[in-house]
Amino acid sequence: MGVGRLASAILRTITGRVGAWLVLPVVVAAAAALIVVGGSASTDDDPAGGLPADAESARVEALRDRLPSGQLNPALVVYARDGSPLTEADRQVIADQSARFAAIAEGGRVGPQVPAEDGRAVLVPIPMPAERPVQETVDQVTEVREIASAGLPAGLTAQVTGGAGFRADIASSFSGANVTLLVITVLVVAALLLVTYRSPWLWLVPLAVVGLADLTTNSLLALLSREAGLRLDPSTIGIVDVLVFGAGTNYALLLIARYREELRRHDDRREAMRRSLRSAGPAIAASAMTVALSLLTLLAAPLTTNRSLGVAGAVGITVAATFGLVLLPAALVVCGRGLFWPFVPRPGEPVRHQGVWARAGALVARRPRTITALSLVFLAILAAGVADARLGLSRTEQFRVQAESIEALETLSRHYPAGAADPTVVVARADRQAEVLAAVTGTPGVAQARPAEQGDGLVAVDVVLEAEPDSRASYDTIEALRTAVHAVPDADALVGGAVAANLDNRTAAIDGLRRVVPLVIGVVTVILVLLLRALVAPLVLVGTVVATYFAALGVGNLLFVHVLDYAALDTGVPLLSFLFLVALGVDYNIFLSTRAREEAVGQGTRRGVLTALAATGGVITSAGILLAAVFAVLGVLPLVTLTEIGIIVGVGVLLDTLLVRTLLVPAIATLCGERFWWPGRPHRPGPAEPTGLAERTGLAERTGSTSGGPARTGTAG
Structure with missing residues (x-):
């Protein structure tokens, strides 16, 4: 059986009169069994547990x-x-x-x-x-x-x-924060789905499917933590919940929008779903693959916490996409057209026009150079906010909640040397104690030092620093201390402790940024090249998303420093924000560009991009607003790190949805014309079977010239 026949057989099974009724109980029963077997994941609260083993x-x-x-x-x-x-x-x-x-x-x-x-x-x-x-x-x-x-x-x-x-x-x-996060996430998703669909019960189906996907993901992670030693902390569980709900709901929005569109063309809802899956399925699968593979690039990061998050997130995205492409279609065809009440799509109904997106397309067509220039200048101005960014938060700056242990540090700082609460520790061979102690006490920035204990041929020296823990001065002292004790012959001396661990964590985070960012860009670019069968379009899409990231980082930094009064960006924020924003931001460009390529076959690139913008404008904007809102919910958790990630990703998704995908990418595509798909040539001039939305709905003649843009294009989603 060929690949095409196999795919058709799978689609017939998922959407068939009998198959859909079989898929539902089988998938739900399998998920329930996994939930029972998996149980709850155990978490590790050790903040220093993620350091690589070779860190000093x-x-x-x-x-x-x-x-x-x-x-x-x-x-x-x-x-x-x-x-x-x-x-x-x-x-x-x-x-x-x-x-x-x-x-x-x-x-x-x-x-x-x-x-x-x-x-x-x-x-x-x-x-x-x-x-x-x-x-x-x-x-x-x-x-x-x-x-x-x-x-x-x-x-x-x-x-x-x-x-x-x-x-x-x-x-x-x-304690209870992840439950609160999950409850608020569900409420946010439910509210936005209700507003989007304007139906009293349609929203329940995607919400139930995504919720089951989240429970299944947590059970899989519990199994991996027990059987494969996957290290999980509470923040990882919270981030994965947000990823599953955000991405899973986005996939549902895209599929249901295309399904509603096809229901207006076909009497048979099962045939409408099969056509929807053939059209939207590859984009959803490509999007999920992009996000999952991008997350797996975190395996190259030095920090164990990042590597675990990469695996956990990839599992969550894969489960969400699988449920969205198997369980959701079966549930929709079983429920029938009435699920859309009171706005039930009927065969032969005209496509409802989205005037705002048609007008955006017309504006792009008239002024592509101006829009491109203004958009890039605007993103550059926002990105300038990164200029004064600081990296690294001290232990007392990492929590948004009151904690007695943090307040006690402030009390200690008033009566003891700044580093007394968290002494630095030097471990060396016991027979070199005198030389090591002399090197320690002779290091600038050391307030006091004393041998703490001996055993097994080793000596531990407690060192109190003069500088505030986790300040730039304390890190300078740690580096000077390491240089001094490493120079003691045959001492095998090493410097550790909380401040040293935070310095190593910061170094590892910067190293991870250098390793992972090129991998993410490479993965996303390769997938887009294979999906779009082009070189120019993928480079444009990746470039615009990277520009969006820097703009969001600039806005976030200004907000953190001047409004929320945070001391700095935490060490893990730039990497994780880049990963989530690039991987998830490319989603919307995948949805737009795949539709644009489909429309370009019959209409050409300029008109096809504008038709695709009108066709996908409503659903992509809804998906972007929902994803931004879901990431903002990370602020429920007590860590400043997660609040910063949530705000940066949320701002970036909104910029990508409302500016980059709506204006900048269509403007660049309009300027490039057919070269946008180089070396491919999707457009086939001359008489052809209508394939694009505008041609199928009779709008091709009314879209106007490429200079005037579409007068009326529409979408059903």
Whole structure:
């Protein structure tokens, strides 16, 4: 059986009188079984867990596992009194509470108190196991906080921070956040579908299909996390939910728009669906393949979190497209035309004209050079906002919610050296301790250093930096410290700790940007070349989407710095925003360009592009607004990183939908003419079977010349 016959057989099965009724229960039952077997995915809240194994800070953590403290993740209780020294009553309460902390501390012993030089604060370390499950850590930190807050003298404060405190606060901040994200996403999608379709029940079908796709995706990810060791964190789950709902609903919008169009031409709704799948199916499949393969380029990124997100996102997009091309068509033909009530499409009805898109096409046809120039200048002005962008947020700047562990750091900074809360750690051979310690203390920017422990031939040195953690000055000190200790002969000294890990994370993020961006551009370009059988059009489409990315990044940076008062772009934001915006933004250009190529066969490129713009304008704009709204919902999650990604992608999608796809790409295509498809030549001049929308609906004679543009073109979607 040839490929064409196989495809026809599959289409007949999905849309057939009996086949559709079989497809529905089989797919739903298979999804339900997978949901039951897969269960819920376990997540990893360790913020440093994504570093590559060869990063210096990761190597330090591996070596520390050989030391006693390597098995510990302490909570730090900060007692402080602003404006006056601690009193005897304060010290007595701290001593009493420390005795109670011993019941929680690993080994039953609390670490020695560390008083501040100004006499106004005391730090009490409580050892806790590093490998304990997240919920147990949350419970223990909660118990510590209950003890520390009870019976304090007036004016004395107690706050819990440290590794355990941060871990507990991260977990607590995400508690219920993904459920809230999912609920708001569903409500946003439902509202926009209801407005788009103006039907009391049509919106329920795509929403149910996409919702089932999301549940299936989460179950597949749970299986992959258990069986293949796929590392997932709460933010990954949230991003994948947004991808599945955003992309899945876009695919549904495109298919249903084409189906409605075909229902006006055919009495048999099954034949209408088969024609819809033949026309829109390749564009949907190509779009999904573009996004999935683009996400898989994250496998080249150094950070484990990025690689896991790439795999998880590709799984989600694949499931969403599969459900959209199999389950959704079967459900639509089973429900029949009445699903569109009160606007039921009937055979022979004229295509409803979308005046706004016809007028946009006419404007493009009259002034293609002016529109191209103005659009590019506008994008360049927006992109100028990137000029003062900073990269990297400190730990205290990464959360949008109040967290006691963050507030405790601010208290510590008032009474201790800036780096005291998160000491840098130098691990070296024990027999070179004196030389390493001399190199550390001689490094500019080091406030103090002391040997912390020895074991298994290693020594760990705790180093307090003068600079604020995660500031440019602290990173400079880490780099100088590494240079100094690496120069000690035969010491095998390495520098780690939270600040060093954040520096390594920043370096890895920049490295990932350099690796992944060319791969994404290459993947998208190759797919467009194969899909459109052209070279010029793919380069134009990719170039315009990249320009949109820089414009959105510029707008986002201005908004973050001057309106939302964020300190900078987080390290992962440029890469993930580029990936999502380019991969998803190309979707709309795929929908437009495939339709334009189809129309160009009978009408030529200039008229075909304008007809395609009118035919796809409504559905693509609806899809773009929906996708932008869905990404904006990422702001529900507590991380500044996700808020920044959501805003940049949302702004970029709107720019792409309303400016680039509506004006810039059609203007460039109009200027290029038939060369737009070079070296292909889709246009076949002379008498031919009508193939384009304008010819099929009798509009070809009324579209006007290429200089005047279409007077009336339309769409059914």
